[in-house]
Amino acid sequence: MSTYTTIKRLLPKGRCLILSGPFLWLLVFFLMPFIFVAKISVAEAELSIPPYTAMFDWIDGVLGIRVSINNFLWVLDDPLYVQAYLNSIKMAFFSTLFCLLLGYPMAYAIAKAPKEQQTVWLLLVLLPSWTSFLIRVYAWVGLLKNNGLINGLLMWLGIIDDPIQMINTNFAVYVGIVYSYLPFMVLPLYANLVKHDNALLEAAADLGAGHFTRLFRITLPLSINGIVAGSMLVFIPVVGEYVIPELLGGTETIMIGKVLWQEFFNNRDWPVASALALIMVFILIIPITLFHRFQNKEANL
Amino acid sequence: MTSSEITRKNSRAQDEVLLSIKNITKKYDDALAVDDISLDIKKGEIFALLGASGSGKSTLLRMLAGFEKATSGKICIGSEDITHLQPNERPFNMMFQSYALFPHMTVAKNIAFGLQQDGMAKADIDARVSEMLKLVHMEKYAKRKPHQLSGGQRQRVALARSLAKHPKLLLLDEPMGALDKKLRTEMQLEVVDIIERVGVTCVMVTHDQEEAMTMADRIAIMDEGEIQQIGTPVDIYESPLNRMVAEFIGSVNIFESEIIEDEEHFMKLFCPDIDTDIYVGRGVSSGIDDRNMLFALRPEKTFISVEKPDMDHNVTEGTVEDIAYLGGHTVYYVKLTSGKIVQCFLANTERRAERPDWDEKVYVFWQDDAGMVMRS
DSSP states (O other), rough: HHHHHHHHHHSOOOHHHHHHHHHHHHHIIHHHHHHHHHHHHSOOBBBSSSSSSOOHHHHHHEEEEEOHHHHHHHHHHOHHHHHHHHHHHHHHHHHHHHHHHHHHHHHHHHHOOOOOHHHHHHHHHHGGGGSSHHHHHHHHHHHTEEESEEEEEEEHHTSSSSOOOOOHHHHHHHHHHHHHHHHHHHHHHHHHHHTSHHHHHHHHHTOOHHHHIIIIIIIIIHHHHHHHHHHHHHHHHTTTHHHHHHHOOTTTTOOOHHHHHHIIIIOOOHHHHHHHHHHHHHHEEEHHHHHHHHHHHHHOO | OOOHHHHTTTTOOOEEEEEEOOOEEEEEETEEEEEEEEEEEEOOOEEEEOOOOOSSSHHHHHHHHSSSSSSSEEEETTTOOTTTGGGGGGSEEEEETTOOOOOSSHHHHHHHHHHHHHTTTHHHHHHHHHHHHHHOOOOOGOOOOOOOOOOHHHHHHHHHHHHOOSSSEEESOOOOOTTHHHHHHHHHHHHHHHHHHHEEEEEEEEOOOOOOHHHHHHEEEETEEEEEEEEEEEHHHHSSSSSSHHHHOOOOOOEEEEEEEOOOOOOOEETTSSSOOOOOOOOOOOOOOOOOOEEEEEEEGGGEESOSSSSSBBBEEEEEEEEEESSSEEEEEEEESOOEEEEEEEOOOTTTOOOOOOOOOEEEEEEEOOOOOOOO
């Protein structure tokens, strides 16, 4: 065997080279930070820089490893944190539901629109995200606050005498979340619905099915993948959402993102904050795994 | 299915009219897709709409199914006007070109779908589904999903689904369009067999003349939104009304010619391309002054020989320009003295027989009743 072929065999193949790019990216920007967070979560808070105890210490030739699970016990024991988790999941669930109820008809209408109009409608769905997320959430403050646009208009019209308290309520948080995450629901649904073969609906009509039967027995079951994908894209980030509850929510809105922020910046308790983040990741892994299993099952059919 | 229904085989087209299409027209913006078509479908027949793409045949079928609204005209079953009924209100079922089987439902559920819409009892549905599965020989596949089936099996399911509701009229849209050639021939006969056993009236759309001729009792040739001719396969092939029909079905040689004599039992034509007169064993007996005629000759009705036949008409001289050996028959392209190329089929009834060769001088001739005479 010539040297050339030996070298060629030892060098990674083109396929490996191309794949190594994204793997390296995930390693550096996802796995490494995750390991840091995991490491901090088993440390203890300390008044120092950084504000937590070291994992390894080297005293008189003895290597000591300190792994504390107190943070996890603390988090799981305190009803405030458990409440925050449950509340986040509840808010994420209803936000996803509202996004679905609002986004499905939108996606359906876009998918059924004439081909040349579809781009325009999709652009209109995406257009708001061309401005900063933060500014758009602030804009909702201007709309919802007591002397804001909506209350002002309602009072000017004489429908109400006193402003309705909307800002700093869960209602405002829902409005903000549904508004911000709607495109993430509409796009996968559109991508799914636009592929549907119109002949299937014609066949169903031909066999005697009316509008509702066609929707519930043909269109909905066939778009289940789009529904699941859109719901995941909304549910997962909303569970950890911080900005929207912070700006639009009030004291009643306890979400895990906000609690995490408080632990990290107000209490400077990095280990507890890390433990909170880690638990959140595990909570979210469950629906993601279910989603993947579901997708694989669909693909195998 | 009862045994009486099975024994109805071969008692196809009856004289009773099931469906009448009256002056139906469909316009898209300004384009005429279907232009003032009137047509009667008889009970029990298989009727084919045959035409090239864009001839309006699919639009007409979709208007029958109710997917397209007619711009004007009427569609009636018996005395009942169904022009404005929605697809789900019509007693018709369609088998789609792509089959349009519901991918998320099993074969059995696909077939049951239409029955459920009628609110049929569960036990009756099950009975009808298994009856249908048996009809199309798919009993073993009831639990499969469409993507687990082959093309031919999918077609059987699609056929079973469209027959399950016992429609008054079965619509077939390019029924063999999604199958490969070998399977196509097989399924053509099987589908006809099933349709006959059920005894349903059927309107099909196809661009494949062989398919139309194999399956249909009557064929309508469509072109540019109009029906050019309606007739049995034999009528259409042997007595085309015009050049379009003659050229659309099979191969044909067309000679522009002029009437010399037109009597009750014969006529003589002059054609500059042909050395002798054309003698036709029947007359058109038309009083029209226009003496221009088209003489059409099917390639399989011509003879070809290197020796001059002893005839004083219907014979012409040429040289062999090209030969295409197709196994069953050989196609000769003979260049006449005028330069016109004529197609002749020579059936290969003998193995490796002595045949005219390239550039050989040959005589093309035909019998008195072989040709067809058309005005346009």
